[in-house]
Structure formats: structure tokens, C-alpha cells
Amino acid sequence: MTASPITTPFHLDGNYRPVTTELTESELPVEGTIPEVLNGRYLRNGPNPRPGVTSTHWFYGDGMIHGVELSAGRARWYRNRWVRTNTFTDGATLLRSDFSVDRAAGLANTNVIAHAGRTLALVETSFPYELTNQLDTVGPYDFDGRLTTAMTAHPKICPTTGELHFFGYALTPPYLTYHCADATGRLIQSTEIDVPGPTMMHDFAITATHVVFFDLPVVFDIERALAGTMPFRWDDTYGARIGLLPRNQPHAHVTWHAIEPCYVFHVLNAYDNDEGVVIDALRYPELWRTGPDNFGGATLHRWTLPRNGNLVRETPIDNNIAEFPRIDDRYTGLPHRYGYAIHHTDPGEGHILHYDLHAGTTETISVGPARIPSEAVFVPASPDADEHDGYLLTYVYDTTRGTSDLVILLANEPTSPPVATVHLPQRVPLGFHGNWIPANP
């Protein structure tokens, strides 16, 4: 009798494999020249189970932030730190023994943002966790007690008002709540949104006039919950719709528009035009029908919601499998021309995709043989630079050297050699999302 081979799940293998130590390294070696305008910190979050802990799903590892501080053309430091959530330090669980919900419990593993002077690590089940500039954990942050739901890991900062728009979803009513904090960080609106049931709602969008929700057929599944894995599954009966809520009108209602069933983890952007609302996002034809580890592939897709009440128009934009879409964040909710995403061809290779939505072209950008980029974040060359005039920052894993670099590319000449490559003292596992946080915003 032969034993079955033990296979390592993909999320614990290759460069998904967690790192085991927290490092602090100063004055990192740099090839090329770091632009002087890059004065701040590049932070990125991702799941990294602690030693001795095995996560059952890619989404379940303890959050770890990898950060690099740049100033005066130098790479001042690299740090990686687990977020010390109550779950990390004390084993706290979302559902307490008395079945009440503890939103301070969670993994804080999905994104890291800055708003109103606070750096926040986010996961969609829980409250944010505030971090210091050196990535130490301050504690859970609930907007001075005003936030009573979870907070999405994909809030949107309006570049015009400075407002922080976000939502929280839940498995019990209210299933969906929209929130807005003003530019000072004060929570000024919380509005319950009526949806048919509990779904996994990962991202949303804003335009200059509306908040955009995706109510899609990946629904809560009690059997998967009891099995201890990701508690959602595809449901052919749920339907699919996009909702528009007018901004800054606390008593307004959502208007829902039916779309072809699909799933969206990530929106590229949305905006108003003469016809109505345009939404560009990465669309999966379906998700998690047979199990929560089968992701399939997403491609860039456009939904146009006409103001005159006509049916939604759906248009495929590009056929490259892609994830981690980003724009120049100064265009959040406004018409954008350019976008960036990641295309992983096989376990040993990956590319950055550079979308030009006006020209209708997609450029595939290599970061070198056997090198794999992660989410690429755009940083403008100056506060009033054109949409395309700036840099892309991405952690790149070098499969030959077994370590990682912070690579800085010219966004408008992405096939040129990097302007700078910062060599990091350890591998950065393929994680989720991050942001450039300027020292002087």
C-alpha cells in the first residue's frame, strides 16, 4: 500500500510561501536612481500565516505589511511586520462564545491605506487596524466608536473632496452598509443598503456623483462555513446587479441594474459621462462553483449604465487574464485613460499589463526573465503631473535569486529599464494590495 503524496496548497507554495521573520534593514542597496520626488513609504499587505499556523485558504493568513521608506533618492529602510490584531495576539475570533460579533478580531491582511493622517491595515470582515509609520500596531480603529460594521479592504478616497467612501458587509442583516468619512476622518454617513441576501462583496466604486455596488451571486454557504473554509459559493439563482446610490444624499435610494451573472473582485475605476455611468472592472465569468480554491481568470470588462433607463451595455475590453488593477488614484471616480494590472503567465513568470483605454491597446511589460511582479501602484511625478506622468512601484520576486526587489518603472515608458531597483533583504511573498503614502501629502 502506498501513501498518497502530500500536496502543498498553492497559497503555501512557491512565492506564496510565508516568511518566518520580521526584519528591519537600513540604507538598502539600489541600482539606478530613485527619483527625488519619491518621498514617503511604499506599503503592501498580504496573508502570511505565523510559524506553526496553517491557513486553509489563501485569504486566511495573518496580515503582514512589507514597507520601504524612500527619501532624497535613498532607500532608507525595509521593514516587514505582522499586524498585531487581537486574533494574532490572543486568538480572538469574529464570533465570540456567546455568538456576538467581535469586529476587532480579524486578520487585517488585505490592504493598507492612509487617510486623515492615519495608516490603516484592512480586511473586509473587521475593523481597520491602525499602524505607526514604522509599521507597529496601534490597535483596532472604529472611527471614534461611530463604525459598527466591518470595513471593506477597498475604500475609495475621492480626489476632489478628500472623503473616504467605504462599505461593510455582513452575514446577518443589515447585509450591506455604506459609509463616508470626511477629509478629516470623521464618519459622517452610514446608510443601510437593501440587498436580497448575504454575499461576498469585495470591492465597489465611486463616481463624482454616485456610489457603485456590485451585488453578485457568490453567496454565504453554511456547509462551507462549518467545514472551516471560505464560506461562499456560486449561486445560479441569486442573479447579478449593479447598484447606484447618489453621493451625499443620506435619504436617497439605490437604483439596481441587472447584469449578466459574473464575479468581480476588483474594480479598475468608474466615472460619469454624457450617457450615464461607466464602470471598468476585472470580470470572472463565475467563481467558486465547485470549491473556494478554483479562481479561474478575470478579464477587463466595461459596464455602461445609461441614465435614460436603457439596459446595461456590457463590453469586453481586453482578453488578458489579469488581477490587481490600479489607476492613477488622482482619477478615482473621474474619467481615466490608463490602467495597470498584473498578468501571471505561469508559476515562474509574470508581467505588468498597461491598458490605454482611449487607444484600445494593452502593452505587456516584462520585469525580467523568471521575475514576477505584484500589484503595481502609480505615483505621479508631481502633484499636477498628467495622468500618465509618473512611476509604477511593484515588489518583484526573482525566482532565480529567491529574493525580491522594489522595482520603480516609468509609467509612460514601461518597457524601458527600471529607473531604480531596490534590493530587499528577504523575499516578499505574493500578497494583496498596498499604496504609496507620501511623507508630505
Ligand SMILES: [Fe+2]
Ligand atoms: Fe482585493
